[in-house]
Amino acid sequence: MKAFTCLSLTLYVFLSTGVCAHSETKSTQAINKLLDGLHIAASQANLDKYLGSFTETGVFMGTDDWERWTRPVTLDKYVSERFEGGTGWTYQSVERNLILSEDSNTAWFDEITVSEKWGRFRGTGVVVKQNGHWKIAHYAMSFLVPNEAWEKISELSTKAFSDREKKN
Template sequence: MRIDRLFLFLTLSTLLATAPLRAADESAAANAVAAVLDDFHDAADKGDKARYLGHFTEDGVFLGTDDWERWPLPVFRDYVGKRFRDGKGWSYRAVERHVRVAADGETAWFDEIVESPKWGRFRGTGVLLRRGDQWKVAHYALSFLIPNAVGEEVSRLAQAAERQATPE
């Protein structure tokens, strides 16, 4: 009985002693992910193709706001090359961000609200994977934020646009 209590005490002590370390590691990883996302957006703003695309995993995917915009990295490279040709891409600045890191420290996911001077507010969501000592974007999805108060009107406009774009 005494050995069981001692084992329980040692196990709990170890868990309690290492919990702050895990929290600190997760916080450091979340900060590193946030820094990558900030640089990702800065590279796009400056039209820096190499830096922007360098943030993706080799099999990364970017999902744009239109339903057909699923860009695997090889195809996205061409699109970004054309868009960044004049040294300017697109401008998004994060105004809110939430990052979580998996217990193994190798995967992170996030959601953020970003603002564009031209288009307003969007939600970006995605997954980053740790590759060596770097975090890389495996998946980024960008969505328009539509206030519920105008959702029905926006939905009607979107449906009308889809009908015009789709031959019957």
């Protein structure tokens, strides 16, 4: 009986570990598909797919200090206007990291994206599982600035903010 119990316990641990690993792999694949789909939708100016990637109250943080776009109002309006003429923007993810919560219903990500026109960016965010589907709750985009260029970039940025204040 003792051998049977040990064998049952071993089998249970093996099977449950396999299920968890499969679940994480499935979640990771789904999240990668969501994020890649977001970038594809943006490059194709596909409004429904792009906005459909976000939760109903999702937030997109742009690179300027005033760019905090929320659904359903400001983000939907900006993207609708931008995609209206059939033009979006193209960013290709070249590196991505994901961390799943213990319950596998929330994940945090960071990625490096590249725009042929604008260079390298970092996207960070939170995705949540809603009704069995992953959605973006928060996405923040920032410029990547190499340390050796930081001083010059900082000077330009400080001057631009100062000039903006003078205008207001």
